[in-house]
Amino acid sequence: MHLIQQQMNTIHIYLFGLGNVGSTLIKQILDSQQFFKENQGIDLKIVGLANSKKVLTDKDGISKDWKEVFAEQSVTRNADHFYRFSSGDLTIRIAVDATASKELSQFYPELIEHGFHVVTANKIANTLSQSFYDDLRILLQEKELSFEYETNVGAGLPIVETVRNLHKSGEQLFAVNGVFSGSLGYMFNRFSQEEVPFSEIVLDALKNGFTEPDPREDLSGNDVARKLLVLARESGLKLEFNDIAIENLVMPELRPASLNQFIDQIEKLDHSLEEKKSQLQPDEVLRHLGQLDVLNKTLTVSLQAVKKESPAGQLQGSDGFFEIYSESYAAHPLVIKGAGAGKAVTARGLLSDIIKISKATKKVFQVI
Numbered sequence: 089m090h091l092i093q094q095q096m097n098t099i100h101i102y103l104f105g106l107g108n109v110g111s112t113l114i115k116q117i118l119d120s121q122q123f124f125k126e127n128q129g130i131d132l133k134i135v136g137l138a139n140s141k142k143v144l145t146d147k148d149g150i151s152k153d154w155k156e157v158f159a160e161q162s163v164t165r166n167a168d169h170f171y172r173f174s175s176g177d178l179t180i181r182i183a184v185d186a187t188a189s190k191e192l193s194q195f196y197p198e199l200i201e202h203g204f205h206v207v208t209a210n211k212i213a214n215t216l217s218q219s220f221y222d223d224l225r226i227l228l229q230e231k232e233l234s235f236e237y238e239t240n241v242g243a244g245l246p247i248v249e250t251v252r253n254l255h256k257s258g259e260q261l262f263a264v265n266g267v268f269s270g271s272l273g274y275m276f277n278r279f280s281q282e283e284v285p286f287s288e289i290v291l292d293a294l295k296n297g298f299t300e301p302d303p304r305e306d307l308s309g310n311d312v313a314r315k316l317l318v319l320a321r322e323s324g325l326k327l328e329f330n331d332i333a334i335e336n337l338v339m340p341e342l343r344p345a346s347l348n349q350f351i352d353q354i355e356k357l358d359h360s361l362e363e364k365k366s367q368l369q370p371d372e373v374l375r376h377l378g379q380l381d382v383l384n385k386t387l388t389v390s391l392q393a394v395k396k397e398s399p400a401g402q403l404q405g406s407d408g409f410f411e412i413y414s415e416s417y418a419a420h421p422l423v424i425k426g427a428g429a430g431k432a433v434t435a436r437g438l439l440s441d442i443i444k445i446s447k448a449t450k451k452v453f454q455v456i
């Protein structure tokens with residue numbers, strides 16, 4: 089008789105970013121550690137924590153008092169801190185990026201060289217140059233390591249994987265349209281329904297962790313543009329960020345300001361948006377839309393008036409909404425809709441990517 093024996097798979101997690109998403113991820117992992125051990129044979133240990141200035145390592149894994157321990161025991165961050173700590177250790181290592189840092193994205197090749205799988209909520213690595221994108225994938229293949237980024241589009245909604253699976257199965261994708269930003273969705277849903285200045289809604293969304301760390305990343309259209317580019321590349325297109333047509337809602341004089349200066353002058357956003365709102369027909373609302381036309385290779389980010397009764401017009405709260413058109417879904421698109429922003433759904437999406445890698449690296453032994 090052959091017995092299948094499963095070994096406990098210990099996964100060492102090195103987390104960059106301890107903000108909204110990062111700290112929620114820590115809570116979700118600590119709360120489900122026992123569940124993963126008992127049900128899936130996976131022992132998740134968070135052995136490294138870093139913010140932009142400080143770093144903490146603990147080979148036994150952090151526990152619920154991590155905030156106090158980080159405040160007391162973290163040290164000044166060096167680029168190679170995690171490599172030195174993990175060197176010689178044969179455990180599976182996953183670097184998790186819950187930052188919006190370009191510097192960290194450019195560091196992924198080095199992490200991969202040192203044997204780290206990468207899971208990221210940060211869209212920047214996938215939207216740097218096409219050559220960076222291609223080289224990263226060649227390196228991953230050489231090192232036999234994984235890179236997961238489902239949360240790059242639609243937070244926890246399964247958009248990236250759906251588009252990837254359609255493309256990989258030989259399906260011709262035609263278009264992906266929708267409300268790509270849960271944050272902008274939230275802002276324009278409220279702006280359409282309430283008599284409140286747009287700037288107040290932005291500040292509220294920032295306070296609730298719905299926006300990017302700098303809300304101009306959303307309002308400029310750059311965040312939606314990055315999501316479109318992630319999906320375009322997932323559909324097999326070779327395009328650069330500069331190829332995207334983007335409507336920027338931030339006026340030129342507010343673009344170079346520091347975040348604090350921008351917040352001080354945020355009411356300047358109000359005038360032009362009030363004007364757009366006043367031009368709407370009674371059966372219309374404003375929606376911030378992303379449109380990826382795969383056949384014509386065009387990517388467009390814009391604020392548009394849509395009918396209230398249309399699917400985009402009926403969205404509530406911070407819902408994301410995606411319509412995927414392809415050979416099989418030509419007349420009736422594949423529709424994915426649901427909470428498209430927020431720290432809980434994003435952290436859960438990261439955790440799901442971590443589990444995906446943990447399962448793929450799990451060893452199963454046959455005992456004779």
Ligand SMILES: NC(=O)c1ccc[n+]([C@@H]2O[C@H](COP(=O)([O-])OP(=O)(O)OC[C@H]3O[C@@H](n4cnc5c(N)ncnc54)[C@H](OP(=O)(O)O)[C@@H]3O)[C@@H](O)[C@H]2O)c1
Pocket residue numbers: 104105106107108109110138139140141185186187188189191192209210211239240243297298299300301428429430431434
């Ligand atoms: N919130 C959402 O709904 C949502 C949805 C989908 C995707 N995301 C993505 O998730 C990521 C994080 O968002 P968030 O809302 O959690 O941001 P956040 O609250 O502003 O937190 C960002 C964290 O990143 C840290 N950080 C910045 N640069 C770093 C570096 N070079 N190395 C290590 N840590 C660094 C910051 O440290 P300091 O405190 O020291 O500056 C902070 O702890 C972003 O890429 C965002 O696009 C968020």
